[in-house]
Amino acid sequence: MKKLLLAAAVSAPLLLSGCVVSVGGDDDYDSYSHSSWQKKERKNRAHIASLELGMSVESVKNKMGVPDFNEMYNKQDRSVQVLFYRTQRAEGDGATTKDECTPLVFKGGALVGWGERAYLEM
Template sequence: MKKLLLVAALSAPLLSGCIVAVSDDGVEPGWASNHNGNRWQYQQEENRKTIASLDLGADYNQVLGQLPTPDFTELVKKDEGVYKVIYIATNSKHSDGKVTKDECTPLVFKDEKLIGFGQSALLQIL
């Protein structure tokens, strides 16, 4: 009996282990190796590609269906129409979790139709 207790006491430290928690952050297998593990950079690259493929005159809801939720949204009514500006993250420099307008591309809509994107389009309605 003493031998059994002695064996149990000596082997307890050997049987204990540690638990390692691993999270894939909802990313599919292989994604990190293909994109260097920077999900936000990959998403912003996809945003840039999508924005570049948009056509002038595209419907507001159609565009929203192709992009993630805007980081910022503005709405302005002028005599000649209603302008919506959505800001989509495309140029973040750090993965600090905070997106500012200067890290976004503005998409400008007049009466629900895309009239342009980028700073030059935004300046036309200011």
């Protein structure tokens, strides 16, 4: 009996060494991604609050990073570029859409406005 107990005590750590305990399931991933998009939105709002009219596209990209969406076209022989950065959550589907973004409007390479009104009035 002592040999059996000794064998069980010695082999128990070896048998348990491959066990993984998962607590919380998929919710752990959701809370991570939740905090990740919250941080991104907060950072983008803070950067947008410090923008100044007349800034170049490149200086804004250097400050803000890669936009979530980018549009460019000509209007009245002048180039118009709109960069969209995620600033608020609309759907919990894991995908960023334009309605979750703040548009930054550039004409001739210079920042002329941001927000929905600036986008609609271009």
